Amino acid sequence: MTINSLDTLIAGFKPVRMFHKAASGVLVIGRPTSYWATPGIPGPGVYDTTLNGVVLDSSVNPVAGQMPFDNPTGILEARLSRFVAAGNQIGSLLLCDRLWHNGGINITSTALQAISSPTWPSRDELGGTTGVGVNVAIGVSALTGAGIPSITLGYTATDGIAGKTNTTIIAPAAASPPGTFHSFALNGGEMGVRSIQSIQLSASWISGTINLVAYRVLASLALPNVGAAVSIDPITGGLPRMYKGSVPFLVFIPSATTTNFVWGSVGLSHG
């Protein structure tokens, strides 16, 4: 089935899901921060502790930290029909699907740390496992130390060609607070990350905890005024598809160092 008319859209509307989240630590202008592990509605998530990591899937049970997601049944598909948000500072809010994360990264080592990530769940842009539209970020789960490493990711792209490498789009900073979320760049012609083979820091980050996250951006909202809400709907949002097992979470790109709160709602339709 597919949502191909206003009637099927209306027939498939699911309950609206509220969110109200608080960021932690002092933010850095232009540096993304993830609400995965912060308090609020929904409650905080946790991280894995192994280098190979774990795939995340809500098909059977919700994953702690995720936004509630009503899994479609049978041949039905789920589409994001509405995303409403406001915040106490200007910035950009991303609704993402969290496919995989890991832990156990030695934050003081400059050696190549080998990773053998499992096959992604079938939730890339095309509903496959090749990683189309899947990005990888390095997330901070515990305050880092004074080091300023460059971080190199070793990965296989969606075309199946291994041995690709790249660094974070924004350079890591000393004393990065929990929630800091640095995405890795892709190389020319690449459409996403299929799997991860390694991570390497150019210098010790001294202390703290970092984790890799594989994610796909579902929708974005510009929050242009403090407190003023904005929204996308079935027309303006393009009805992005959310696959069975989705683990939605939020990432914010701030414009100020103010402690940040976001609130709003997400609506789905099944059809």
Place this chain on the structure above:
Amino acid sequence: MISSLAQLRTGLQPIQNYVKTFRTVGVTGNFMSFWGLAGFPIAGNFDTTLNGVVLVAQQAGQIPFFDPPMGQEVRLARFKGVGIISLQGGMAILMDRIWHNGGINITSTGIQSIVSPTWPARDSEGSTAGRGVFIAAEVQAATGAVSAATLTYTNSQGVAGRTADFVVPAVGNVGAFNDFALAAGDEGVRSVQSIQLASSWVSGTINLVAYRMIESLPFRIPTNNHLLDGAMSAPRLYNGSVPFLAFAGSSAAVPAIGEIQFSWG
């Protein structure tokens, strides 16, 4: 069941207008409730017992809501808001007020035990489990101070002993709707067992409220009309609903004027 635009339109019920006087939100990021405000609808009442009472239509203070004929459901078909003063924007939130209590000792730091009754079947799935039901501490009379607080509850999966603090630091202005966070993995609150204030709030009155968000309406530009219709979202409301409005936005005072319309089908 409403499964088409035609059915949504056919089942439209009379428009319910709302006009509420404004009050100061307090802090950007905090919610505020129009429940206790004069206007249309009239100001609502509060309970005075710790165990509280479940709420079923019609209640003073609610947006009028009428149950459909047996076999039909109710959907929110239209939600309109108008900003009449050139203030910052915000977000109007239509909520269903499921339960509220009173009798909280505002100066005590002890555990104040609560035995909340079974919720009416109005969680996000139309059951009593509490999925999508959250708790807030609503300020009925301005407090002298604020602090953190610990809410102890049973989650929608039936697991007891869950605890949470406020999502954002509480404020003590009249109408402040200080919502509690959820513990990790929880999707809602099934029942409330206690509240404990971290320090005395000195004076004033607060009440716990169990609520479910029906829908939110963005106010991007303060003086414009803002409209949500059934083609964008048509969330369901269950029999006996007690709809009321909350607002989240800038720290300036905000009025609330607008229309709400339900559809039966």
